[in-house]
Amino acid sequence: MKRNLLYILLAGALTQAACQKDFLDKSPTDAYSNGSLWTTEAAASAALAGCYKGWETSYNTIYMDAVSDNSYSQWAWDNYQHLGNGTATATDPQVANQWDFVTIQKCNWFIENVDQAPIDEKTRNRFKAEARFLRAYRYFVMSQLYGDVPLVVKNLSVQEANTVSRTPRADVRKFITDELAAVAQILPQTYDGSDVGRITKGAALALRARVELFDKNYAAAIEDCKKVMALGYGLYKNYTDLFRQDFENNKEVILDVQYKANEKDNANTDLGILPSSGYGGWASLSPTQSLVDAYEMTNGKTIDDPASGYDANNPYVNRxxxxxxxxxxxGLQYNDKFYDPITPGAADYYSEGNNSPTGYLVRKFVPFLKDFPDMWNTGVNIIVIRYAEVLLTYAEAQIESGVMDNSVYQAIDDIRARAGMPLVNRTVYNNIAALRTLVRRERRVELALEGLRWYDIQRWQIGTTVRTGTVYGTRLGTVDANTGKVTLTGNHVVADQRSFNPQRDYLWPVPQKERDINKTLGQNPGY
Structure with a gap:
């Protein structure tokens, strides 16, 4: 008998209630039955832990940029390469499947049953609000990637699950924003102790603002950003350290996937496959030349500006x-040596072994490999929403509303200043079109490799411009192993060829295995 891919049995929900940091590590979930589960607050909390398990993963977050022009996934079995180069099909086994109702079904089950637990009303309502948020988040992802998806807000029988139809995307999005508005009134602003990492009021409002921006509901996005801004978040002082394990849960983090080092099921082994073979990894994700070129010079000018001082033979200087x-x-000093993917015979040479085919490696989230005794099993939290995104959402929503007041400049200035970049030149960026260009570039470089670039391409409808043609990497040449001096003498390396069909590729295919089970689902255009 085929396993139903939507309906999740109660036993599955219980056995998956594993930990994400200590606050979810309450008790072994396989000790509970549905009859005994709701007898104590600790048991109900363990059931809620099952909802947290898998609501988002480091894998999906990091790999999503490979669907964009920011990075390239060289191994097809990582399931993002075909989505990135326009060759994905509904039957392709090497296409990521985020048509995932596991979290949604667990949350539905929890919400319907938790009233049985002998806990105070405030705690019960908070528990429900956390589950409602997690359910809304999964609907955000699925409606973003697939458009229309079944909107299921109750436990389903197997028969119901196999016949449920897709709900119009607009209705799903309204459900998401309504739910987030409601739970924001219930969730606390902060937690302490072992509860740090749970869903907060700020997370609900920030996700709501993201959805509203993506749906071009700019006035609502502005208002929700203002509410988040009033909650006490701020930019962390150091951009590099922001993504390091030693400094996680800082004031900039609004929502993240919490991981605990040395947990068998922490799903964070993905960090171990980012570096190239010279560092013991697989270079599964390779930043592109396009991304590198997006970063300005330290004087605030873009590299195509003749007055910027950019030197194509010294492209990494003064950036x-x-x-x-x-x-x-x-030539960058990384983990006690100068990285060299361009000198023939070097350990990290771009075309050999498990090395980066673009000659670039992901550093964000793994800035210092020596931090990790076992880089395959780290405890690095993966940030899903941070305050910098809220500032950029606010600035973009204002710009798209025709507003270019000081608050818009200030939001962008704060981000640039933290990075060590000059403030916005008001004489250059003095109109809506110029500011739009600036805020889009700021989103790209500030949030690079954090899984948001594809969504920006999708909503700005720029796929035919940025995701077609040749994917280039670094130029070839040599790197002095003693000094790191880079000498570029060759052409840019070629990593991939991409195509983009705007009538098809802004949405992902509904997986055929889902349609084999449920004949009512239909398919997105072009697949």
Missing amino acids: DPRLAASVVYP
Whole structure:
């Protein structure tokens, strides 16, 4: 008998209630039955832990940029390469499947049953609000990637699950924003102790603002951003350290996936496959030349500005510091040696072994490999929403509303100043079109490799411009192993060829295995 891919049995929900940091590690979930589960607050909390398990993963977050022009996934079995180059099909086994109702079904089950638990009303309502948020988040992802998806807000029988139809995207999005508005009134602003990492009021409002921005509901996005701004978040002082394990749960983090080092099921082994073979990894994700070129010079000018001082033969000199914080490029000192993907015979030479085919490595989230005794099993939290995104959402929503007041400039200035970049030149960026260009570039470089670039391409409808043609990497040449001096003498390396069909590729295919089970689902255009 085929396993139903939507309906999740109660036993599955219970056995998956594993930990994400200590606050979810309450008790072994396989000790509970549905009859005994709701007898104590600790048991109900363990059931809620099952809802947290898998609501988002480091894998999906990091790999999403491979669907964009920011990075390239060289191994097809990682399931993002075909989505990135326009060759994905509904039957392709090497296409990521985020048509995932596991979290949604667990949350529905929890919400319907938790009233049985002998806990105070305030705690019960908070528990429900956390589950409602997690359910809304999964609907955000699925409606963003697939458009229409079944909107299921109750436990389903197997028969119901196999016949449920897709709900119009607009209705799903309204459900999401309504739910987030409601739970924001219930959730606390902060937690302490072992509860740090749970869903907060700020997370609900920030996700709501993201959805509203993506749906071009700019006035609502502005208002929700203002509410988040009033909650006490701020930019962390150091951009590089922001993504390091030693400084996680800082004031900039609004929502993240919490991981605990040395947990068997922490799903964070993905960090171990980012570096190239010279560092013991697989270079599964490779930043592109396009991303590198997006970073300004330290004087605030773009590299195509003749007055910028950019030198194509010394392309990494005097660049926005966020480049070195996010991308390992030729000649950069990284983990006690100068990275060299361009000298023939070097350990990290771009065309050999498990090395980066673009010559660039992801540094964000793994800035210092020596931090990790076992880089395959780290406890690095993966940030899903941070305050910088809220500032950029606010600025963009204002710009798209025709507003270019000081608050817009200030939001962008705060981000640039933290990075060590000059403030916005008001004489250059003095109109809506110029500011739009600036805020889009700021989103790209500030949030690079954090899984948001594809959504920006999708909503700005720029796929035919940025996701077609050749994917280039670094130029070839040599790197002096003693000094790191880069000498570029060759052409840019070629990593991939991409195509983009705007009538098809802004949405992902509904997986055929889902349609084999449920004949009512239909398919997105072009697949």
